[in-house]
Amino acid sequence: MDDASIPVGKVPPILLQPLLKELRGFHRDEVLIGPQIGEDAAVIGWPAGAFLLATSDPIVGAVKGTGNLLVNVNANDIAAKGGDPAYMIVVIILPNTMALDDVASLMKEVDEEAKKLGVAIIGGHTEFSDRYNYPIVVGTMLGIGHKVLRASSIRPGDLILLTKHVGLEGMVILAHDREDLLASVLSSEEIAEVKSWDSMLSILPEARLLRDLASFMHDPTEGGVVGGIAEIVSLTSLKVRLDFDTFPIHSITEKVSEALAFDPLHLISSGVLLAVLPPEKIDVAKNRLREQGIAYSIVGKFDDTGMGASDLMTKEELWQLLSR
Numbered sequence: 001m002d003d004a005s006i007p008v009g010k011v012p013p014i015l016l017q018p019l020l021k022e023l024r025g026f027h028r029d030e031v032l033i034g035p036q037i038g039e040d041a042a043v044i045g046w047p048a049g050a051f052l053l054a055t056s057d058p059i060v061g062a063v064k065g066t067g068n069l070l071v072n073v074n075a076n077d078i079a080a081k082g083g084d085p086a087y088m089i090v091v092i093i094l095p096n097t098m099a100l101d102d103v104a105s106l107m108k109e110v111d112e113e114a115k116k117l118g119v120a121i122i123g124g125h126t127e128f129s130d131r132y133n134y135p136i137v138v139g140t141m142l143g144i145g146h147k148v149l150r151a152s153s154i155r156p157g158d159l160i161l162l163t164k165h166v167g168l169e170g171m172v173i174l175a176h177d178r179e180d181l182l183a184s185v186l187s188s189e190e191i192a193e194v195k196s197w198d199s200m201l202s203i204l205p206e207a208r209l210l211r212d213l214a215s216f217m218h219d220p221t222e223g224g225v226v227g228g229i230a231e232i233v234s235l236t237s238l239k240v241r242l243d244f245d246t247f248p249i250h251s252i253t254e255k256v257s258e259a260l261a262f263d264p265l266h267l268i269s270s271g272v273l274l275a276v277l278p279p280e281k282i283d284v285a286k287n288r289l290r291e292q293g294i295a296y297s298i299v300g301k302f303d304d305t306g307m308g309a310s311d312l313m314t315k316e317e318l319w320q321l322l323s324r
Helices: 013-022 066-080 100-117 168-177 188-200 204-210 224-234 251-260 279-291 318-322
Strands: 031-033 051-059 084-095 120-129 136-145 159-163 216-218 239-242 274-277 296-303
Touching (some): 013 100, 066 204, 084 100, 204 279, 216 224
Parallel strands (some): 084 120
Antiparallel strands (some): 051 136
């Protein structure tokens, strides 16, 4: 059966099975039953005494690099809760104008990124549909945790640490999917540099360094870093004092934001970790990050007075940029 004859509905088993056999992410011995035609669910031998962490996210704003983003955005949520991403379920629904090669390419991206992070692909669903014009791709990530991070642990005086630089995910999406837009502002070398930032989209390294120190952690996606801080504040009865001059904005991001008139603090920022840390633990946190060469900034602190969640705008800049 060639691509042109693939019917609407689930990908035929004879075409899907070879992909399932090869593209399974990282091998984990505790996955007793994984993705296979005819199996209704995965079976995992769960470690005693561990917490199950679960999250789910789609990728809706990107086309190129969707598999990379899908794995990292979901893995980042588990990492932000102090756990290790371990198992992933992937749902792929493609418009019937696309081909089996598109499925294979997307699954290969997922497989490669999952292997980097130690994540096993344990199941999912794949089909073609005549109801959508763009791919629908959704990931569900399960992880293993040994500590529960709760926003109720945040106290007045706790500091907000931010890793890397703002707008990281949004700039990567623009470089891959709207290179034409960036080309009016950036050189080809600068665009290539932004594309290379996709290697920085995982927060797992810094989350592992900080999870035993942090009161709370968060992966700021839609709404950017300020939107992410607003979400943390909304979980508490406290307010925040932010030093906007300390938010790290890469020179390329600043150049693009000025030319295209958008606020980089509200550009989708998965790949950046927001960690809330007690002041007595901040020096240890800084030293750990420095030793691993991970950039960070202290951008504010929690207090009884200051800005509440309603004072912090939660708009997202990516959508209007993609629509230009």
